[in-house]
Amino acid sequence: MEIDTMLTLYRRMFLIRSVEERIKAEYQNRNIRMAVHLSIGQEAVAAGVLLAARPTDCCLSTHRCHAHYLGKGGNLQEMIDELYSLETGCSRGYGGSMHLFDKKVNMWGSSSIVGGSIPIAVGMGLALKQAGTDSLSISFMGDGGGDEGAFYESLNLAALLAVPVMFVFENNRYSTITPQAKRQAALDVILKARSFGVEGVSVDGNDAVQVYETCLPAMDNIRQRQRPFLIEAVTYRLCAHVGPGSDFGPGRRPETELEEWRSREPLGRLASRIIHERPNGAALISAAQAHVLAEVDTVFESAKRRFDEVNARVGLAAPKPPDPSRV
């Protein structure tokens, strides 16, 4: 793979990671007053799939949509404004973290209802086909999407009507803290898709290069044959299901898993590869990081300043300091 492509993948993953790390830090002061579902650890899926896509392809997502919005090129300032409930936010401050939308880049929204956006993505794909385009629809879902009837109805309809849709089954193996094996009698989603006439493939969802290189020909194929396709990206969420904390420990996810998956996290893996393959790789990575961090800082400071101005104007008291037991 070209170094430029690897660096683009790295930069996109680092943007997602940095934005979410900053959300974690800012969350403590209670100015972001909503549930946030972070994708830390899962960045390679959004980066790999969406770098392979075209700007004209249309994307729909879930409650865990930050990475998909950013991977699709959604406006960062409008996303952070949305998290600060400002009317300049991408959903005018009414949607919040789970409802990110940027029509300019064909990010057609996300749904907090598990499985809720999958049929919409099929409808979107059908509309693109009927309009005579060769664009496709991209439907991100978690493995919890596979607990829902809407997923199976969508597979069926997409195959029956030959819809150009790519289902991205982002399998982090948990729905909140319930493992897939406790929710689904049959685990192999590729087999399930095939039983509906939808071909698919499973990839290492923590390897951005593999995700990208798998999606590129698969998307070409969807465009040419006007058939649906499913990619399962196996990955792992390093933060809590919701909020900036963690959900490891007795009765929750086992800590041994965290150790195992931390060593396979996607940014470190791609950075090692770039450094191994290029003598100036470390310098290229540092430059990319500095550029992204400066952008993230500017955006957050702008949103915070305007958030404070609005609060001062309407006379809202400063938020109470957080209760440490609930952070």
Ligand SMILES: Cc1ncc(C[n+]2csc(CCOP(=O)(O)OP(=O)(O)O)c2C)c(N)n1
């Ligand atoms: C229909 C429906 N059922 C239950 C919920 C509560 N809920 C919100 S997120 C979530 C977990 C979904 O897991 P998954 O689809 O695997 O996505 P992940 O959180 O792992 O990214 C659940 C059960 C919901 N929002 N909608």
Ligand SMILES: [Mg+2]
């Ligand atoms: Mg999941």
